[in-house]
Structures are given as structure tokens and as C-alpha cells.
Amino acid sequence: MKKLRLAFKKGEQLRFLSHLDYAQAVERTIRRAGIAMAYSEGFNPHMKISFSSALALGITATCEYADLDILEDTPVDAVIARLNRVAPPGLEVIDGCEMPNKVRKMMAICNYAVYEVTGPVEDKADWKSLLVPFNEATEISYEKVTPKKMRLIDVKHFVKEPITAAVNGNRVTLTMGIGIYPEGTIKPGEVWLLGRDRYGWPLTDAYTIHRKAILVEENGERKSPLDVV
Amino acid sequence: MIQLDAAWLQHVSKPARYTGGEWNSIVKNHDEVDVTMALAFPDVYEVSMSHLGIKILYSLLNERADVAAERVFAPWVDMEEEMRKRHIPLFSLETKTPAKDFDLLGFTLQYEMSYTNILNMLDLAGIPFYAKDRDLSFPLLLAGGPCAYNIEPIADFFDIVSIGESEEWLNEFVDLYKAEKAAGFPGGKEAFLRKAALIPGTYVPALYKPEYTAAGDFKGMKRLAEEAPEVIKKRIIEDMEHSFYPTKPVVPFLDVVHDRAVLELFRGCTRGCRFCQAGMLYRPVRERTPERLVQLAKDIIANTGYNEISLMSLSSADYSKLPELVDMLMEEFKDKQVSVSLPSLRIDAFSIDIAKKVQQVRKSGLTFAPEAGSQRMRDVINKGVSEEDLIAACTNAFKSGWHTVKLYFMMGLPTETDEDVAGIADLAYKVLDLHREITGKRNGKVTVSVSFFVPKSHSPYQWYGQQAVEEIHRKQQYLKTLINNRNISYHYHDGATGYMEAVFARGDRRLAKTLIEAWRLGCKFDGWTEYFSIDTWLEAFKNTGIDPDYYARRNRDFDEPLPWDHLDDTVSKNYLKQEWERAVRADLTRDCRRLPCNGCNVCPELDTAIIDYKEGGRVEKVTFGI
Numbered sequence: 001m002k003k004l005r006l007a008f009k010k011g012e013q014l015r016f017l018s019h020l021d022y023a024q025a026v027e028r029t030i031r032r033a034g035i036a037m038a039y040s041e042g043f044n045p046h047m048k049i050s051f052s053s054a055l056a057l058g059i060t061a062t063c064e065y066a067d068l069d070i071l072e073d074t075p076v077d078a079v080i081a082r083l084n085r086v087a088p089p090g091l092e093v094i095d096g097c098e099m100p101n102k103v104r105k106m107m108a109i110c111n112y113a114v115y116e117v118t119g120p121v122e123d124k125a126d127w128k129s130l131l132v133p134f135n136e137a138t139e140i141s142y143e144k145v146t147p148k149k150m151r152l153i154d155v156k157h158f159v160k161e162p163i164t165a166a167v168n169g170n171r172v173t174l175t176m177g178i179g180i181y182p183e184g185t186i187k188p189g190e191v192w193l194l195g196r197d198r199y200g201w202p203l204t205d206a207y208t209i210h211r212k213a214i215l216v217e218e219n220g221e222r223k224s225p226l227d228v229v
Numbered sequence: 230m231i232q233l234d235a236a237w238l239q240h241v242s243k244p245a246r247y248t249g250g251e252w253n254s255i256v257k258n259h260d261e262v263d264v265t266m267a268l269a270f271p272d273v274y275e276v277s278m279s280h281l282g283i284k285i286l287y288s289l290l291n292e293r294a295d296v297a298a299e300r301v302f303a304p305w306v307d308m309e310e311e312m313r314k315r316h317i318p319l320f321s322l323e324t325k326t327p328a329k330d331f332d333l334l335g336f337t338l339q340y341e342m343s344y345t346n347i348l349n350m351l352d353l354a355g356i357p358f359y360a361k362d363r364d365l366s367f368p369l370l371l372a373g374g375p376c377a378y379n380i381e382p383i384a385d386f387f388d389i390v391s392i393g394e395s396e397e398w399l400n401e402f403v404d405l406y407k408a409e410k411a412a413g414f415p416g417g418k419e420a421f422l423r424k425a426a427l428i429p430g431t432y433v434p435a436l437y438k439p440e441y442t443a444a445g446d447f448k449g450m451k452r453l454a455e456e457a458p459e460v461i462k463k464r465i466i467e468d469m470e471h472s473f474y475p476t477k478p479v480v481p482f483l484d485v486v487h488d489r490a491v492l493e494l495f496r497g498c499t500r501g502c503r504f505c506q507a508g509m510l511y512r513p514v515r516e517r518t519p520e521r522l523v524q525l526a527k528d529i530i531a532n533t534g535y536n537e538i539s540l541m542s543l544s545s546a547d548y549s550k551l552p553e554l555v556d557m558l559m560e561e562f563k564d565k566q567v568s569v570s571l572p573s574l575r576i577d578a579f580s581i582d583i584a585k586k587v588q589q590v591r592k593s594g595l596t597f598a599p600e601a602g603s604q605r606m607r608d609v610i611n612k613g614v615s616e617e618d619l620i621a622a623c624t625n626a627f628k629s630g631w632h633t634v635k636l637y638f639m640m641g642l643p644t645e646t647d648e649d650v651a652g653i654a655d656l657a658y659k660v661l662d663l664h665r666e667i668t669g670k671r672n673g674k675v676t677v678s679v680s681f682f683v684p685k686s687h688s689p690y691q692w693y694g695q696q697a698v699e700e701i702h703r704k705q706q707y708l709k710t711l712i713n714n715r716n717i718s719y720h721y722h723d724g725a726t727g728y729m730e731a732v733f734a735r736g737d738r739r740l741a742k743t744l745i746e747a748w749r750l751g752c753k754f755d756g757w758t759e760y761f762s763i764d765t766w767l768e769a770f771k772n773t774g775i776d777p778d779y780y781a782r783r784n785r786d787f788d789e790p791l792p793w794d795h796l797d798d799t800v801s802k803n804y805l806k807q808e809w810e811r812a813v814r815a816d817l818t819r820d821c822r823r824l825p826c827n828g829c830n831v832c833p834e835l836d837t838a839i840i841d842y843k844e845g846g847r848v849e850k851v852t853f854g855i
Contacts, residue, residue: 012235013250025482031536047566088482208239
């Protein structure tokens with residue numbers, strides 16, 4: 001048995017898949033490719049595959065990582081080629097590597113994500129100065145509402161780096177790095193709306209989200225999950 | 230091409246219902262084909278994608294280089310609201326082409342309560358309801374499926390109706406359409422419809438005019454063109470073994486109702502249950518060989534990545550080679566984590582042995598359909614199942630580790646008394662007691678599910694006046710008083726839905742205006758409890774001056790002309806009459822699959838035969854001396 005770590009693209013065509021739908025699409029692609037996978041024991045055997053995050057419905061991603069336990073002794077490149085032959089449009093394996101058999105679960109180590117949030121801008125704006133108050137604030141308290149409860153968080157605890165803006169015609173893309181910690185995180189859409197409501201960013205609630213990267217931050221250094229051993 | 234902006238689409242429920250792009254979906258350039266067809270199912274994605282008929286026709290048409298076939302389903306109410314707000318017309322999943330821009334738009338008619346959704350979809354598409362209001366700048370509207378056998382209430386909306394199994398018919402029709410389209414439709418739409426009527430199995434509603442007596446009863450159909458046959462005889466696929474079967478079905482991203490590989494073992498069922506319309510419509514029984522089925526299963530699994538195969542038929546446990554097939558499939562897939570499931574079980578110990586094989590690890594619940602509570606009632610409907618059969622099946626099941634049994638019944642069957650209703654409770658208690666007796670445990674669970682019987686056209690009960698909704702509600706409550714055990718759960722359906730279904734199952738063309746009125750008042754998704762509103766429906770009947778009881782509740786005379794007499798499933802009316810008489814006497818009719826012919830007329834009329842691979846099974850044609 002060996003463990004492969006693969007980087008999958010979740011493209012525009014798969015934007016509206018929930019994490020479970022997406023995981024199922026990946027599993028079915030693996031089955032079509034005829035890759036001999038390891039399965040869990042028990043009444044209802046499950047394919048041994050684990051993802052780096054649960055990517056929400058509505059979000060596309062440059063790469064989403066998954067660890068696969070495979071039973072066959074095939075080089076990574078060959079596995080990738082077989083998968084890409086039978087992957088639905090929007091799903092593509094873009095990279096991968098072999099991992100030692102014992103690795104920490106990616107869900108536990110991936111703690112930093114970079115998002116691009118894009119939407120129409122209401123008028124001409126000088127984004128450089130618009131972003132300053134947010135970027136220079138040391139603390140921004142925010143009431144995070146979940147279906148179950150409401151709690152007060154400090155946005156800057158999660159969004160430590162300056163947000164940048166790129167304008168393209170009448171649309172703007174805000175790039176934001178967000179920490180994912182055991183105590184929680186903030187959604188990129190929440191940052192977008194917070195900026196609109198509290199900092200006067202000329203935005204609407206029409207926006208789309210793309211996750212550009214998910215990384216492992218350790219000792220002040222950020223690495224791709226493929227480079228963590 | 231319709232553009233869907235993710236910025237708003239992400240706010241509707243399950244947007245992936247509308248975006249297509251699934252594995253095995255087929256996108257063709259419309260400029261490179263001769264004919265485009267949208268296959269429409271009048272329900273939401275998850276239901277539509279579970280339907281085998283669409284899978285077959287989609288693949289069959291797309292095999293042709295000259296045809297592009299795409300899927301069009303009903304948007305859920307939140308999406309419909311967005312579409313109307315944004316002026317987005319009904320569109321196809323593959324190329325997001327407006328439904329209106331296809332050459333052909335074909336609806337499958339699976340259940341009557343989907344009719345308002347058809348109107349709603351046409352409205353969203355910007356297509357006039359009535360066929361007479363559409364010239365050739367609109368797509369031709371096609372219909373098929375079981376409800377096509379009595380399409381009369383919605384016949385005025387359709388141009389072309391396929392009667393029977395349509396795999397061969399559709400190819401013939403598309404060939405004609407392609408040729409006529411290339412020639413620029415000489416003679417216009419009417420000339421085309423007349424030519425189409427000459428293809429066997431084609432019903433062109435515009436070529437028939439219903440006539441009524443002074444009293445307002447249906448008198449008969451007047452043919453308006455020479456090309457229109459007196460009766461339209463159903464088409465069947467005689468040779469199932471070599472017929473087309475899709476091995477590259479579209480694999481949905483969403484969890485649909487039946488999200489697994491489907492293997493169709495055979496068509497037809499000759500058990501002869503008298504309430505069952507499908508048992509009449511799909512005759513005769515025609516099986517595929519296990520070798521062919523295993524090959525199909527291998528291909529489907531390889532092409533889809535599914536990990537479950539469902540063995541489908543009207544009564545899968547009747548497949549003559551079922552044990553062999555199950556063994557072959559288990560052998561084929563033993564190391565591939567593919568499980569086999571049997572959706573319909575017969576009530577006998579043998580079926581349990583098969584179920585044991587396919588559910589070696591997980592013992593999910595077992596479902597049986599005794600249909601009626603008393604032996605007399607079961608004989609009336611020719612169910613051919615006894616209490617001993619049920620007890621034997623359950624004994625086997627409980628000994629083998631099952632603890633949950635679901636029992637399906639119907640209420641409102643002809644000749645039914647309170648005693649028959651009470652029999653349902655008796656049976657449930659007997660099964661529960663049996664569980665305790667065998668296992669010594671008190672964790673047995675019995676679920677009793679009772680539906681309201683709807684008499685259907687083309688069945689021996691087509692003359693029977695449905696029982697009043699109030700009477701059904703009384704019986705439902707009566708049964709409730711008899712079930713007082715927390716290990717028995719009792720479910721029943723709202724009677725009003727069954728009542729409306731009964732109106733449209735045996736209606737005539739005068740109902741078209743009522744349907745439009747109901748839609749106008751807001752009826753849609755009537756098959757979904759949360760959207761069905763009987764008050765709105767009754768208002769629509771009132772506004773259009775039609776009495777629903779005339780269609781649902783009236784006992785019809787045997788010699789009364791019926792609005793569906795010209796739509797012929799080839800079972801003779803005499804046979805149905807004879808079956809009705811036997812029903813009233815609680816006489817059984819044998820299964821002709823392996824026993825002598827009962828004379829229903831199907832095989833000689835279609836010059837075909839039952840195909841059954843059991844040793845000594847019947848494979849030669851039957852001929853009658855007349």
C-alpha cells in the first residue's frame with residue numbers, strides 16, 4: 001500500500017458542488033480510472049481518501065488536496081494521467097507526490113488559505129486608500145453569526161495580512177489571506193460584507209469566491225501540503 | 230445560450246441542478262447536427278435523473294451523429310422565481326439552449342400529478358400551451374410514457390404522442406423529421422403531422438375530434454384525416470436481448486433519488502394484479518439473458534464509477550435466472566466494492582434467500598407489498614399471495630438477522646369492507662409477534678404504509694368509481710384506532726391527491742381547461758405534499774364548470790365508449806371485463822408466464838411471445854384460432 005497526495009483543481013463547472021458532492025465526484029473518478037484503492041473495514045466500507053478541507057458550495061479552488069491510500073504500485077504520474085482521462089470537466093489532477101505512510105491529517109495542518117473574492121463595484125473608487133483603514137486596524141471586532149449562536153471575534157486575528165484589490169473594468173477582485181485555527185476562522189464572504197458595511201467599500205452582495213491556495217503555516221513559513229513531509 | 234451568473238445562482242437551493250457538465254453528459258454543436266431534441270421530465274432534477282426511460286432515449290439519440298439530445302427539467306420553485314425575475318427562459322442542461330429553440334421537445338408522462346409542471350415549464354419556455362396555437366417556428370411537442378395511454382386530458386397540448394416503448398419508434402420519427410426538415414416541410418405542419426401519423430405507434434391528437442352526447446358523455450373519436458388510424462396500437466421492443474441499452478449513463482453530481490447503476494432485467498409482468506396498469510401496459514414478459522446483463526453491468530460500472538447496481542423490473546424477483554444472475558454479479562464484482570440491490574421483492578422465502586446474498590453485510594429494511602389486509606381482498610385484486618407466504622418470508626428474514634419490515638397496502642379497493650381494512654392491522658401484529666417469537670427480542674419494527682387506490686385506464690378496474698375521499702379518511706382513522714403499538718408505525722397518504730389523480734387518470738379532453746385554470750391559480754409540483762392544494766384544485770374545477778366526481782367517482786358502464794379506447798395496449802377489453810367479473814367473485818387468474826395462456830390478446834395481436842429463460846419456459850409464439 002502507498003499513500004499519494006494529489007492536488008485537484010475544482011473548476012468553474014464544479015463550483016456548485018458541496019464538499020460531499022465533490023468528494024463523491026472524486027471517488028467516482030478514481031473508480032472509473034480503475035485505481036485499486038484501500039477501503040475501510042466494517043459494515044459499510046469507505047474508500048480511504050481524506051481531503052485538506054471541506055470546500056463549501058459556491059467556491060472554486062486552484063487546488064484542493066487529497067491523500068489516497070492505494071493498493072497498486074503505480075508511479076504518481078501514471079495515476080494522475082489515468083485520473084485525468086476520466087475526470088469530469090472542471091476536475092483535474094494538477095500535481096501529486098508520494099507520501100510516507102504515516103502523515104498527519106491535512107485537515108489538521110492546513111491552516112492558511114488565500115481567497116479571491118470578485119464582484120461588481122458600484123462606482124469608481126480609489127481602492128488603495130479605501131483599504132487602508134481595514135489593513136491598518138489592529139483589532140476589528142465582528143459578530144459572527146452561525147445557525148446555532150452568535151459570538152464576538154477579532155477579524156484581524158484571522159486576516160493578518162493586508163487585503164489587496166485588483167480592478168478589472170467594473171469588477172474588483174479582493175485577495176485576502178485567512179487563517180484557519182482550532183478556535184475558528186472567518187469566511188471570505190463575511191470579510192467582503194464587513195468591508196462594505198463598516199468601511200464603505202462600494203460593493204454589493206453579488207460576489208463569487210475562488211480559493212487560490214491552501215497552505216501549511218509553520219514557524220513563520222508557508223508551504224504547500226505537497227512540500228510538507 | 231443562457232448565461233447563469235454564479236453571483237445569484239449560488240443563492241438558490243442546490244444550484245448544481247441547473248449547471249450540467251456531469252460525467253457522460255453529451256454536448257454537441259447544434260450547427261453540426263440535423264435534429265435537436267430536448268428530453269423533458271416535469272419534475273425536479275433529483276427525480277428526473279432517476280428515470281430509466283430518459284437515460285435510454287438520451288443515449289440512443291446521442292449515438293446518432295445527426296442528432297443532439299439534451300435534458301430539460303423543472304426548476305425548483307426558488308429557481309423558477311429567479312428565472313422569471315431575470316427573464317431567463319427554460320433551458321437545457323447541456324448547452325443552456327432555450328427549450329424553445331429545439332426542433333423537438335419531448336415530455337415523459339410518468340404520473341398525472343406532474344401535468345401542471347408541464348404547463349409551468351411550457352410557460353417558462355415561452356411556448357403556447359395548445360398545439361393549434363403553435364406553428365413550426367416552435368418545437369414540436371412530443372409525449373410518451375405510461376400516461377400517454379390516456380393522454381386525453383392534455384392531448385390538446387401535444388403534437389405527437391408515442392404509444393408504447395419508443396426506442397425504435399423514436400428513430401423512425403427522427404428520420405422522418407430530418408427528411409422533412411431538409412425539404413423545408415412541404416405542406417407545413419399539418420402535412421408533417423399526417424405523415425407522422427403513418428408511423429405505427431404514433432398518435433396525433435389534432436387528427437381526432439372527440440364527440441359527446443347531448444347529455445355530455447363521451448361518444449367516440451372522429452378521425453379528421455385518412456392517415457389517422459382508428460386505433461393506435463402500442464409499439465414494443467420484441468428482442469430485449471439485442472436492444473439498445475445505455476452503458477454510459479450521465480452520472481449526476483448531486484445525490485439523486487436513485488443514484489446507482491440500473492440494470493433492466495426484463496420488461497412486462499404477467500402476475501396479473503388487477504389494480505396494476507403497468508402489468509397490462511408492458512405485456513408480454515421479455516427477458517434478457519444473465520450473460521448479456523453481466524456484460525452490461527461491467528460496462529456501466531466501468532463507465533460510471535458507481536458502486537451499486539440495482540436490478541430493475543416491474544417484479545425483479547420473477548426474473549427466471551435471478552439466482553444465477555446474482556451469483557454471476559457477485560463473482561464479477563467481488564473485489565471491486567460493488568454491491569447489488571433488489572428494489573422489489575416477492576413475498577416468499579426464496580426472495581429472502583436472494584436478499585441474503587445481496588445484503589451480506591448490511592441488513593437494511595425489507596419491503597413487502599401484500600397490497601391488501603385480508604385474503605379475500607388479495608384474491609379480489611389477484612395478488613396471488615397468502616398470509617402463509619408472508620409469514621414464511623418474514624420467518625426466513627428474522628432468522629437471518631433482519632429486524633425491520635415495511636408493508637405496503639392500498640385502501641379503497643373494489644368490494645372493500647372494514648373487515649378488510651382491519652386485516653391490515655392484523656397482519657402487522659402477526660409479523661411483529663413473529664419477530665418476537667423467533668428472535669426472543671422486542672426490537673422488531675413494522676412499518677405499515679397505506680395508499681389510496683386510484684383506478685387506472687387499461688386495467689380491469691377502469692370502470693370502477695373511486696371511493697369518496699371522506700370514506701378513505703374514515704377508513705384511515707379506523708385503521709389508526711386498531712394500531713396501538715410503538716413498534717408499528719403507520720403512514721397514510723392524503724386522500725385528496727389520489728382523488729385528483731383519479732380524475733386525470735381517466736379523463737377526457739374537456740379537462741384541459743381545468744388544468745390550465747389550476748396552473749393559473751398556482752398549482753404546480755402537485756406530487757409534492759407541501760405544494761399540493763386541494764382547495765385550489767376544487768376552485769379550478771368550479772371556475773371551469775367541471776365536476777371532478779364525474780371522472781373519479783362514477784361507475785362506468787361496460788359498453789360505454791371510453792376516452793382512451795383508441796389508445797391500444799392490445800389487451801382486449803373483453804379480457805379486462807372478464808377480469809373485473811372474476812375480481813368480484815374473488816377468483817384468481819394464473820400467471821401466464823409459465824402456465825397456459827389466459828387470452829389477454831397481447832401476444833397474437835403483436836405477433837410476439839413471452840421470452841422467459843427458465844428451463845421449459847415459454848419462448849415460442851402463441852397463436853389463437855379466432
